[in-house]
Amino acid sequence: MTIMLYELAGRDAARPFSPHCWKTVMSLAHKGLEFERSAVPFTGVPEVENRFGKTVPVLRDGDKVISDSFDIALYLEETYPDRPTLFGGEGGVALSRFMEAWSASQIHTTIGGRLLLDIHAMLEPQDQAYFRESREARFGRPLEDVVEAGAERIREFGAKLEPLRLMLKRQPFIGGEGPLFADYIVFGAFQWARVCSAEELLEPDDPVSLWFDRCLDLHAGIGRSVAAAA
Amino acid sequence: MTIMLYELAGRDAARPFSPHCWKTVMSLAHKGLEFERSAVPFTGVPEVENRFGKTVPVLRDGDKVISDSFDIALYLEETYPDRPTLFGGEGGVALSRFMEAWSASQIHTTIGGRLLLDIHAMLEPQDQAYFRESREARFGRPLEDVVEAGAERIREFGAKLEPLRLMLKRQPFIGGEGPLFADYIVFGAFQWARVCSAEELLEPDDPVSLWFDRCLDLHAGIGRSVAAAA
Numbered sequence: 269m270t271i272m273l274y275e276l277a278g279r280d281a282a283r284p285f286s287p288h289c290w291k292t293v294m295s296l297a298h299k300g301l302e303f304e305r306s307a308v309p310f311t312g313v314p315e316v317e318n319r320f321g322k323t324v325p326v327l328r329d330g331d332k333v334i335s336d337s338f339d340i341a342l343y344l345e346e347t348y349p350d351r352p353t354l355f356g357g358e359g360g361v362a363l364s365r366f367m368e369a370w371s372a373s374q375i376h377t378t379i380g381g382r383l384l385l386d387i388h389a390m391l392e393p394q395d396q397a398y399f400r401e402s403r404e405a406r407f408g409r410p411l412e413d414v415v416e417a418g419a420e421r422i423r424e425f426g427a428k429l430e431p432l433r434l435m436l437k438r439q440p441f442i443g444g445e446g447p448l449f450a451d452y453i454v455f456g457a458f459q460w461a462r463v464c465s466a467e468e469l470l471e472p473d474d475p476v477s478l479w480f481d482r483c484l485d486l487h488a489g490i491g492r493s494v495a496a497a498a
Numbered sequence: 499m500t501i502m503l504y505e506l507a508g509r510d511a512a513r514p515f516s517p518h519c520w521k522t523v524m525s526l527a528h529k530g531l532e533f534e535r536s537a538v539p540f541t542g543v544p545e546v547e548n549r550f551g552k553t554v555p556v557l558r559d560g561d562k563v564i565s566d567s568f569d570i571a572l573y574l575e576e577t578y579p580d581r582p583t584l585f586g587g588e589g590g591v592a593l594s595r596f597m598e599a600w601s602a603s604q605i606h607t608t609i610g611g612r613l614l615l616d617i618h619a620m621l622e623p624q625d626q627a628y629f630r631e632s633r634e635a636r637f638g639r640p641l642e643d644v645v646e647a648g649a650e651r652i653r654e655f656g657a658k659l660e661p662l663r664l665m666l667k668r669q670p671f672i673g674g675e676g677p678l679f680a681d682y683i684v685f686g687a688f689q690w691a692r693v694c695s696a697e698e699l700l701e702p703d704d705p706v707s708l709w710f711d712r713c714l715d716l717h718a719g720i721g722r723s724v725a726a727a728a
Contacts, residue, residue, distance in 0.1 A: 355587075355589045
């Protein structure tokens with residue numbers, strides 16, 4: 269039975285944008301697994317797989333249903349050990365947790381606030397209402413204000429990427445000579461920005477841009493198969 | 499033949515302070531290897547092991563001489579594979595390069611500038627002259643000015659540690675349930691501050707302080723065997 273991935277989308281089902289779902293798309297492609305993709309709107313997430321959980325990605329593989337992009341990567345690593353590794357051993361698993369925390373606290377916080385109105389514009393009306401209400405409750409102010417405040421943080425964004433830039437002087441991927449799940453953790457965030465917004469976050473010759481381009485080329489260009497926002 | 503570690507020290511040979519040398523002390527202890535420590539002043543570094551290189555740590559193990567804390571860790575991993583792992587596989591090696599870049603760009607840049615005068619005060623006169631000249635050339639201004647400018651950066655230091663703090667909600671060490679070289683990379687920086695300066699960088703109940711305490715307890719408390727600066 270083909271693996272099914274449920275992933276977030278707006279009006280256009282062909283433009284999935286969730287950073288976490290993209291981590292799973294890349295994980296599945298990395299393992300060379302066949303999978304189908306089912307687009308789910310925000311208000312449809314709680315219904316997925318008999319109300320399995322509160323978030324996507326959700327993956328069904330035969331009888332198994334799993335959510336959370338990191339847990340899915342661990343599941344794939346354990347279930348398909350003969351295919352290319354996503355972690356390169358136990359140390360890679362542990363240190364990927366630091367990458368996840370780095371990406372969440374340094375990249376998502378900066379990019380995420382900036383994208384709120386772009387994402388809102390991509391949604392159907394009932395999802396727009398849910399999205400505005402839930403995000404305004406989370407941030408404690410109107411989406412418009414969060415986005416405006418985000419403009420300042422975007423200016424500091426280049427400096428936040430210095431660890432990645434410094435590391436890229438030594439090796440082409442976070443995983444070393446080739447990518448690992450750690451790359452997909454960070455890729456997901458940049459792909460989120462690429463699919464939702466035409467705003468350029470980085471200079472094209474920034475080592476981080478060049479790394480992101482390499483990630484877009486991976487696995488028959490599955491990341492590039494969704495065009496950048498125009 | 500016992501392994502010999504050459505490490506940086508000031509007037510008091512019993513208070514080695516280099517962050518990179520501490521990474522190697524912890525690596526050797528992690529592998530459970532016996533080793534001797536030879537204290538080297540700044541002006542003595544070029545003479546170590548027949549002018550082997552420009553920096554310490556330098557390790558001699560039988561006929562082999564190696565410098566650079568990361569290269570030494572790789573050497574120990576390869577040479578003593580049956581002892582506790584420092585990387586937990588190839589993925590751990592690759593991702594430790596990100597940890598190294600994160601620590602260098604986020605922690606060393608903040609702590610290092612702040613410690614310049616403390617380090618200067620720990621040195622013999624000929625090393626003080628070398629240290630002031632080389633660091634003032636690097637920073638392009640008097641040590642006193644660099645330290646003063648560093649006061650502002652110290653105030654932002656807590657925020658820079660957010661990735662580590664977030665990860666520590668999930669696991670007690672960067673290496674997961676136990677420490678890996680990735681922990682020692684970051685430990686080295688905090689130990690540098692602890693040995694050189696009485697200034698408290700973090701609240702005692704900060705998750706990063708608690709993690710550092712756990713690291714000080716490792717390997718029969720080898721990190722704690724040098725008292726904190728008073």
